[in-house]
Amino acid sequence: MASAKPTDNKNTYSVCTICDIGCQLRAETEDGKLKRMIAHDNPALARNVCYKGTAAAHIHNHVDRLTRPLKRVGERGEDKWEEISYEQAMDEIAERLKKVVDQYGPESMAVSTSGWNTQTTHSMDRRFMNALGTPNYISGVSLCAGNTAAVNKMTYGWFPFADISNSQCIVLFGHNPRKHSWTPIFNMINAARANGAKVIVLDPRVSDQAEVADLHLSLRSGTDAAMCFGWLNVIINEKLYDKDFVAEYTVGFDELCERVNDYPLERVAEITGVDAELIAESARMYATAESACIPWTPITDMQISSTSAIRLQSILRALTGNIDIPGGDVFGGFDPNYIPESKLGNHEMLSAEQKAKQLGSDAHPAYTYRAQEMLSEHTERVYGYAYADIVMGCYMANPSATFRAMATEKPYPVKAFFVLGNNALLSYPNQHQILKGMMNQDLIVAHEIFMTPTAMLADYVLPGDVFSERNHIADNWNWKLGLTVSQKAVEPPAEASSTFQFWHDLAHRMGFADLFPWQTIEDMLDHRLSPSGKTFEQFSNENYMYIQPPEYRKYRQTGFATPSGKVELKSSVLGELGFDPLPYYREGPAVSEDYPYYVFTGVREDAFFQTGQRQVKVLRDRMPSPKLFMHPVDAERQGIIDHDWVKLQTETGEVTAKVLIQDSMKQGHIRVPHGWWYPEMRGEAKLAGAFISSDAVLCPDAPEYLDYEQGIPHFKGFPGRIVKLNEPPAGMSEQVLAG
Amino acid sequence: MRFKEWLGDAKQRLMTNIANRTFKKNPGLLDRLAIRFLRSSIGEVPHDPELDHPEN
Numbered sequence: 079m080a081s082a083k084p085t086d087n088k089n090t091y092s093v094c095t096i097c098d099i100g101c102q103l104r105a106e107t108e109d110g111k112l113k114r115m116i117a118h119d120n121p122a123l124a125r126n127v128c129y130k131g132t133a134a135a136h137i138h139n140h141v142d143r144l145t146r147p148l149k150r151v152g153e154r155g156e157d158k159w160e161e162i163s164y165e166q167a168m169d170e171i172a173e174r175l176k177k178v179v180d181q182y183g184p185e186s187m188a189v190s191t192s193g194w195n196t197q198t199t200h201s202m203d204r205r206f207m208n209a210l211g212t213p214n215y216i217s218g219v220s221l222c223a224g225n226t227a228a229v230n231k232m233t234y235g236w237f238p239f240a241d242i243s244n245s246q247c248i249v250l251f252g253h254n255p256r257k258h259s260w261t262p263i264f265n266m267i268n269a270a271r272a273n274g275a276k277v278i279v280l281d282p283r284v285s286d287q288a289e290v291a292d293l294h295l296s297l298r299s300g301t302d303a304a305m306c307f308g309w310l311n312v313i314i315n316e317k318l319y320d321k322d323f324v325a326e327y328t329v330g331f332d333e334l335c336e337r338v339n340d341y342p343l344e345r346v347a348e349i350t351g352v353d354a355e356l357i358a359e360s361a362r363m364y365a366t367a368e369s370a371c372i373p374w375t376p377i378t379d380m381q382i383s384s385t386s387a388i389r390l391q392s393i394l395r396a397l398t399g400n401i402d403i404p405g406g407d408v409f410g411g412f413d414p415n416y417i418p419e420s421k422l423g424n425h426e427m428l429s430a431e432q433k434a435k436q437l438g439s440d441a442h443p444a445y446t447y448r449a450q451e452m453l454s455e456h457t458e459r460v461y462g463y464a465y466a467d468i469v470m471g472c473y474m475a476n477p478s479a480t481f482r483a484m485a486t487e488k489p490y491p492v493k494a495f496f497v498l499g500n501n502a503l504l505s506y507p508n509q510h511q512i513l514k515g516m517m518n519q520d521l522i523v524a525h526e527i528f529m530t531p532t533a534m535l536a537d538y539v540l541p542g543d544v545f546s547e548r549n550h551i552a553d554n555w556n557w558k559l560g561l562t563v564s565q566k567a568v569e570p571p572a573e574a575s576s577t578f579q580f581w582h583d584l585a586h587r588m589g590f591a592d593l594f595p596w597q598t599i600e601d602m603l604d605h606r607l608s609p610s611g612k613t614f615e616q617f618s619n620e621n622y623m624y625i626q627p628p629e630y631r632k633y634r635q636t637g638f639a640t641p642s643g644k645v646e647l648k649s650s651v652l653g654e655l656g657f658d659p660l661p662y663y664r665e666g667p668a669v670s671e672d673y674p675y676y677v678f679t680g681v682r683e684d685a686f687f688q689t690g691q692r693q694v695k696v697l698r699d700r701m702p703s704p705k706l707f708m709h710p711v712d713a714e715r716q717g718i719i720d721h722d723w724v725k726l727q728t729e730t731g732e733v734t735a736k737v738l739i740q741d742s743m744k745q746g747h748i749r750v751p752h753g754w755w756y757p758e759m760r761g762e763a764k765l766a767g768a769f770i771s772s773d774a775v776l777c778p779d780a781p782e783y784l785d786y787e788q789g790i791p792h793f794k795g796f797p798g799r800i801v802k803l804n805e806p807p808a809g810m811s812e813q814v815l816a817g
Numbered sequence: 818m819r820f821k822e823w824l825g826d827a828k829q830r831l832m833t834n835i836a837n838r839t840f841k842k843n844p845g846l847l848d849r850l851a852i853r854f855l856r857s858s859i860g861e862v863p864h865d866p867e868l869d870h871p872e873n
């Protein structure tokens with residue numbers, strides 16, 4: 079079952095998957111090893127590279143890469159292993175999974191993954207799960223882009239991608255694309271700015287983007303929904319909306335207007351802490367621009383009013399006529415040349431009875447089958463296929479409900495946990511509950527490129543491949559139309575292999591061989607490209623990228639993929655599910671004397687993506703230790719100076735880190751970096767220091783902290799306090815102490 | 818209004834077609850012209866030393 083040989087060194091283009099943006103880079107190899115990853119030779123793409131991407135050789139050739147399957151020999155979490163063959167590992171995994179399924183039912187298997195990291199799964203995970211009969215798929219995208227996709231579909235049937243480069247006004251809700259984070263978005267913003275675009279930044283901090291913005295609104299963390307109401311108030315009352323579009327293509331405008339009137343500017347100013355005049359000025363700037371876009375933002379994804387805030391951003395796009403136009407927010411649809419993962423997942427196969435068991439769908443259904451299937455016939459009508467799993471985020475179980483079921487066996491036991499390319503322990507809220515859930519499993523299988531705290535809890539750890547070691551065509555998970563070739567430059571080390579291979583081989587052992595006829599990734603790519611009439615070899619010999627020429631205002635022919643066929647300002651789906659069909663603002667948990675600061679977590683640092691790369695020296699040297707950001711006034715009150723060690727405490731946990739005092743911080747706010755652990759402490763500290771500095775311990779997932787419709791937590795503005803430490807924590811390396 | 822829309826849309830489609838020509842592995846004459854057009858409008862991108870790493 080040999081997979082294709084690596085491509086000749088010349089013209090080898092690979093899509094970087096170190097972060098989620100997918101820059102196409104060039105690989106240079108020597109003696110069968112990746113030597114360097116460098117910028118593109120096409121000038122239009124040459125700036126789309128950051129220093130993580132050029133560190134690829136340091137990551138892919140790292141001495142700590144997992145290369146052989148490991149089987150646990152000590153207690154769970156003890157990090158003691160024996161090497162076994164791939165065949166033995168897969169045989170034993172299949173046997174033990176069958177046992178769990180026989181005893182507890184298929185829904186007792188849960189899968190957690192990050193599609194960004196695994197890339198070439200081709201939805202074989204969902205296909206396997208649907209064949210087995212389990213709906214319990216969770217992913218980091220439930221907190222980041224995937225959930226936004228699901229909520230956008232409720233308003234207008236698809237998740238648009240902002241046409242930033244051609245826009246005249248760009249609105250960044252806390253999003254802060256920089257030269258070395260979200261690099262292509264950063265470049266698009268710069269290109270638009272060079273063409274005269276205005277940029278409005280709404281961010282508590284004076285972020286990099288805020289520094290150069292035309293308008294900066296320093297709103298209180300977690301108040302995006304209220305701010306959107308402020309804008310709508312101005313836009314509606316000053317009649318700045320697109321009247322023809324509203325009349326012809328929307329439903330619920332009058333009810334929306336009534337709701338908007340509940341949020342006069344003075345109230346919005348009070349909630350957000352931003353001057354009413356500035357709110358009005360920014361709303362006018364957005365609404366009167368020739369074209370304007372509100373790009374997706376990870377900030378609005380993670381708030382207690384997230385569903386409403388996401389819907390309000392959709393509503394702003396619609397009311398101002400900025401949907402599906404050049405420079406606005408554009409609907410891609412399925413790529414006509416490439417079979418989407420949505421189809422490969424085979425969601426039709428899972429019975430209604432099993433879908434109804436999807437964890438969390440009773441209380442928080444927005445991105446579960448329960449809500450999303452209410453859109454199926456409309457998606458089929460407009461886009462030709464019923465299941466649109468945009469950004470892999472539209473048919474997910476709720477992570478908190480899943481870990482609760484793993485820990486408590488309620489509403490039913492979850493006893494087999496498969497985790498691929500995803501350091502789950504540090505990636506979802508309530509890390510203590512995740513640990514409890516993982517300790518209560520009969521079978522845990524991890525598929526990773528490095529040993530992580532999550533993988534340390536597994537029974538089997540399978541070594542994963544990386545992007546320079548596999549062929550692929552990236553299609554942006556149906557968010558944006560375009561196919562980008564990623565060529566295999568080198569062979570994976572020893573027994574490392576892809577997640578595609580993993581699901582294929584497990585399926586064949588579990589009796590689903592007929593559903594998994596593709597032997598190799600290249601077979602799969604040929605299948606997926608079949609609508610184009612080309613094989614992978616032909617396609618990748620001819621192009622390194624192909625963008626489908628855009629079609630705008632498609633809704634004029636098709637209507638929108640919603641029950642009414644229109645933009646639903648008042649959501650019939652949410653109404654039918656028993657939620658408020660109109661957006662609203664809900665206040666997050668209040669600060670108190672005990673916990674006087676607003677804490678925001680989940681913040682990305684340039685050197686790392688999520689919880690990864692802490693073991694890569696050239697990246698770690700750039701960011702040796704975790705840093706909390708505080709305003710000088712707050713620091714002075716606490717008697718803290720730069721580089722002091724502190725504990726940041728909330729009701730549920732504490733994070734130890736150093737402090738950086740920054741004028742750019744908003745007073746009363748503390749920013750916590752995401753995903754810190756210490757690979758160098760492996761063998762010395764519990765789970766390599768996974769409970770020292772990880773922000774996942776801070777935010778609770780009790781009901782009062784969760785968004786009603788999605789059940790995602792309020793990562794952006796929950797109460798916390800700072801305690802100064804007299805000494806650094808024990809066991810820290812010299813690099814951490816010095817850095 | 819509709820004409821302005823049509824013009825704006827057509828421009829974007831044209832730009833995408835030009836971009837696609839520059840993404841070819843074995844460019845023909847028109848593809849090479851597209852690449853030349855791109856280079857003249859964007860210019861060469863200088864190397865950024867921030868992207869360099871020491872050899873571990």
Ligand code: SF4
Nearest residue numbers: 094097100101128131
């Ligand atoms: S921004 Fe950097 S890490 Fe992300 S895909 Fe591009 S090169 Fe890779």
